[in-house]
Amino acid sequence: MSEVSRRRVFGLAGAGAALVGAGAAGVGIDRALGTNTAAAATDIVPFTGARQAGIVTPAQEHLHFAALDVTTKDRAALVSLLKTWTGAARRMTAGREVGMSGAVGGAKAAPPDDTGEALDLPASALTLTIGFGPSLFDGRFGLASRRPAALTDLPAFPKDNLDPARSGGDLCIQACANDPQVAVHAVRNLVRLGFGKTEVRWSQLGFGRSSSTSTTQSTPRNLFGFKDGTNNLKAEESSALDEHVWVTETDDQPWLAGGSYLVARRIRMHIETWDRTSLDEQEKIVGRAKGSGAALGQNAEFDPVDLHVGGADGEPMIPADSHIRLAAAESLNGVKILRRGYNFVDGSDGVGHLEAGLFFIAFNRDPGKQYIPMQNALSAKDTMMEYVQHTGSALFAVPPGVSETGYWGDSLFGQ
Amino acid sequence: MSEVSRRRVFGLAGAGAALVGAGAAGVGIDRALGTNTAAAATDIVPFTGARQAGIVTPAQEHLHFAALDVTTKDRAALVSLLKTWTGAARRMTAGREVGMSGAVGGAKAAPPDDTGEALDLPASALTLTIGFGPSLFDGRFGLASRRPAALTDLPAFPKDNLDPARSGGDLCIQACANDPQVAVHAVRNLVRLGFGKTEVRWSQLGFGRSSSTSTTQSTPRNLFGFKDGTNNLKAEESSALDEHVWVTETDDQPWLAGGSYLVARRIRMHIETWDRTSLDEQEKIVGRAKGSGAALGQNAEFDPVDLHVGGADGEPMIPADSHIRLAAAESLNGVKILRRGYNFVDGSDGVGHLEAGLFFIAFNRDPGKQYIPMQNALSAKDTMMEYVQHTGSALFAVPPGVSETGYWGDSLFGQ
Numbered sequence: 001m002s003e004v005s006r007r008r009v010f011g012l013a014g015a016g017a018a019l020v021g022a023g024a025a026g027v028g029i030d031r032a033l034g035t036n037t038a039a040a041a042t043d044i045v046p047f048t049g050a051r052q053a054g055i056v057t058p059a060q061e062h063l064h065f066a067a068l069d070v071t072t073k074d075r076a077a078l079v080s081l082l083k084t085w086t087g088a089a090r091r092m093t094a095g096r097e098v099g100m101s102g103a104v105g106g107a108k109a110a111p112p113d114d115t116g117e118a119l120d121l122p123a124s125a126l127t128l129t130i131g132f133g134p135s136l137f138d139g140r141f142g143l144a145s146r147r148p149a150a151l152t153d154l155p156a157f158p159k160d161n162l163d164p165a166r167s168g169g170d171l172c173i174q175a176c177a178n179d180p181q182v183a184v185h186a187v188r189n190l191v192r193l194g195f196g197k198t199e200v201r202w203s204q205l206g207f208g209r210s211s212s213t214s215t216t217q218s219t220p221r222n223l224f225g226f227k228d229g230t231n232n233l234k235a236e237e238s239s240a241l242d243e244h245v246w247v248t249e250t251d252d253q254p255w256l257a258g259g260s261y262l263v264a265r266r267i268r269m270h271i272e273t274w275d276r277t278s279l280d281e282q283e284k285i286v287g288r289a290k291g292s293g294a295a296l297g298q299n300a301e302f303d304p305v306d307l308h309v310g311g312a313d314g315e316p317m318i319p320a321d322s323h324i325r326l327a328a329a330e331s332l333n334g335v336k337i338l339r340r341g342y343n344f345v346d347g348s349d350g351v352g353h354l355e356a357g358l359f360f361i362a363f364n365r366d367p368g369k370q371y372i373p374m375q376n377a378l379s380a381k382d383t384m385m386e387y388v389q390h391t392g393s394a395l396f397a398v399p400p401g402v403s404e405t406g407y408w409g410d411s412l413f414g415q
Numbered sequence: 416m417s418e419v420s421r422r423r424v425f426g427l428a429g430a431g432a433a434l435v436g437a438g439a440a441g442v443g444i445d446r447a448l449g450t451n452t453a454a455a456a457t458d459i460v461p462f463t464g465a466r467q468a469g470i471v472t473p474a475q476e477h478l479h480f481a482a483l484d485v486t487t488k489d490r491a492a493l494v495s496l497l498k499t500w501t502g503a504a505r506r507m508t509a510g511r512e513v514g515m516s517g518a519v520g521g522a523k524a525a526p527p528d529d530t531g532e533a534l535d536l537p538a539s540a541l542t543l544t545i546g547f548g549p550s551l552f553d554g555r556f557g558l559a560s561r562r563p564a565a566l567t568d569l570p571a572f573p574k575d576n577l578d579p580a581r582s583g584g585d586l587c588i589q590a591c592a593n594d595p596q597v598a599v600h601a602v603r604n605l606v607r608l609g610f611g612k613t614e615v616r617w618s619q620l621g622f623g624r625s626s627s628t629s630t631t632q633s634t635p636r637n638l639f640g641f642k643d644g645t646n647n648l649k650a651e652e653s654s655a656l657d658e659h660v661w662v663t664e665t666d667d668q669p670w671l672a673g674g675s676y677l678v679a680r681r682i683r684m685h686i687e688t689w690d691r692t693s694l695d696e697q698e699k700i701v702g703r704a705k706g707s708g709a710a711l712g713q714n715a716e717f718d719p720v721d722l723h724v725g726g727a728d729g730e731p732m733i734p735a736d737s738h739i740r741l742a743a744a745e746s747l748n749g750v751k752i753l754r755r756g757y758n759f760v761d762g763s764d765g766v767g768h769l770e771a772g773l774f775f776i777a778f779n780r781d782p783g784k785q786y787i788p789m790q791n792a793l794s795a796k797d798t799m800m801e802y803v804q805h806t807g808s809a810l811f812a813v814p815p816g817v818s819e820t821g822y823w824g825d826s827l828f829g830q
Contacts, residue, residue, distance in 0.1 A: 221596075
C-alpha cells in the first residue's frame, strides 16, 4: 500500500492558514522527513536536533498544551509509548498523518491510524515538545534517583489561587503551530496513542503568542493591551541561551543536558478591572508606554530600559512596584528567562465576566535560581498582581532533542 | 486631537495573520469606513448593509461568541447601549480602535477608549453580528408584543444534556475574524461598553470553521475528521437564501424582515470513542467517504448525493440512520439551513479526556419549520448521537443590517 500523504487534497483554507508567521516562506511541499539541515523555506520545523523544537523556534501563533498523568505502572509500557509518540511526532511535524495508512487507508474494519481533521492542512510550523513532571520520578518507574534537584513542585507564591485540576502532571506536551487545528490534531493523536497508558490531566488552548522569541518577529500584545516580551531572550542570542535556558552536563543530572525546565502558569487576568484603570496607571504598573511599548523615560520600544531615570516629581519614571522593574535582570542579579506564553479566553467565569488571561510558559536552566526568585519578587511587590491571579501551575523537565534514531526521553530511559 | 489609527505600528505578526482566508487579497490599508459598495480587495468586511455581515460572509477562521444578559431594566439605557455598540462595531470592523482616542490617546487620567490588544493588527475580516434572545421579549423592555412567534426557547430534543450556564441569553454577539485576537478584542470591548447594563452569560471560542459558506472556500473538516458542510447553503445561492435564511416582510414581525434566526448548539464530541471506531463504521455513520468527502456510492466530494444507490447487500449505500440521509433536504420536505459552526477544545473534562466538539451555529428563516424538525430527526435516529452530546443551546432573532445612520435593532426599538 502506498503511503498516504496529508497534502493530497490541499485546499484554499490550508494554504491561507499556512502563511501566518514570518518564517513561513513556502507551503504545501510534501518532502521527506527533515532534519535540522533540511529546514529550507517551508512551513516545516525540523523535529530532529540537539535541542527539542518549540523552545527557541520563533513562537507560532497558536498553542495546545496538555498535561497528562501516566496510568500504567509498567516502565516498559511507558518507554514503548514514548517511542510510539516520537514516531508520530516525526510524521506530524513533517505534515504527514500519524500512521502509514493514515485516516483513510488501511483496513476498513479497523480504526484509522490518524483522526483526520488535519488532512488537507500543511505542517503549519508545528512543533511538539515534551516534558517530564516531578511526579514521574516518584518511584513508579525506577526514576527516583534520576530526578534533577530543581524538578520539584513550585513553591506556593504569595496570592496564588491554584486549581489542582489545572496544575501538575506526569508529562506535558506543548504543541505550537500557525493553525490551531494542526496543534489540536497533534495533541489529540498523541493522547489517542496513549489510551490505556496515559490520561489527560488538564489542557489549555492559547492564541496570539504573547512573546516573541526571535528578532525576526514583532512584539505581540497581551490582553492588557501592552506589548509583551520586548526584552525577552531571543533565539539569536546563543550565549545568553546557554547561560539562562539550556541545562548542561555540569548540572546535576547528565540526562537533562541539552534540555531545559518548562514553567507553566495559568494567569487569569481581571480584564474588566484593568479596563477601568486610567492609562497613566496602566503604564505605571507595566513600566512602559502602551502605544509604542517604550520603557517609561524612553522614546522607542527597543531603547534600553533605564531604571534610574527620574521624573519631574523626583520619583523614578519606572516606579518601584512596576512590572518591568521587578522582572528586570538588573533587579534580579542578572536572572533572565525565555518566555513563550499565549493569550487565552476560556469562556466566561459564571459571574458575568470573560475568563481571560495569559497562559505563561517560560524556559529556564534552573527554576530555583531563575523563575522562583523572579516570581517571588513579582508576587510580593508587583502592582499588577492586583489585576491577575495565578490559577494553574506546573513544572516540567524538558529532555534534550531527539536524533534520527532516538526517542523522546532516551537519555533518561536508555536506548 | 487627530484620530488614532490601529494600523500605526503594523508589524510582521499582523501582516502574517491577515493573509488567512481566501477573501483577503490585501491587508493593512487604513481606509474610511466602508459600505457594501466599497468592499474592494481588503481584509475589511463592510459593516453597513441590508443584511448583517457574518451570516453569508465567507466563514472566517476564528470565532468568539458571547451570550449576554441585560441587567438594566431601563429601555432607554438598552437602546443607548445598542447605539454605542453600533458605533464601536463600525470602527472595529474597519480595523480601527473603539473610540476616537483609542488605547493610547485621550486623557492619561482616564481609562483608554480601547483595550489595546488589537493595536497593530489589521481588520482581519472581522464581522460582528448581533441577535436578540426570547428572554429579551419578556416584558422588561416593552417588547412582548414584538416577539416573533418562532422566537421561543428550543424544545428539549432527545438525548439533550444541556447546561443552563451554557444556554440562553438576552443578547448574543457573534464575532468572526481571521485572527482570534481580533475577534476576542471585539467581544471584550463590546462587553466593556456594556458594563453596568449587560453581563456575559456564557462565551465560546472556536477555530477551524467547520463549514464553508461560499463556493470560493474549500470544505473544512470537523473533529470527527470528516469534511463538513459540502452541501451547505452558500453565499452565492441567493434564491435559496431567500427561501431558507432570510425573514421577509410577509413573516409575522416586520421588524425582523431582512434578518434571520441564529441557532447555537454546543455539541460535545466523544472523540476518544469515535477514534476507536472502524473507518467503515465512521463512514456509514456520516454517509460519506472520510478522505474525499464523496457521498457513499459517489466518487467525488461534490457529486450529487443519491440516497437510493444500493450496495452489494441490497441495503442502501447511505444507511437509513446515517447523518447525511437524515439531514438531507430530501428527507425533510426540502428543508435546508445555513450552517456556520466552529470546532472547539475547551481544556479537558476532568476524567481524562479532551473537552472537544463542534460549536454549531445555523441560520434559518423559521426554526419551527427548519432546525427543529431537522434536529428532532437527528436526535431520534442519527447513529452519530452515540458519539455526541448537546451541552448548550440558544436561539436568537438576528435583526436586519444597519444603515449608515442606523443602529443594531433600530427596526425593533425605533429610530
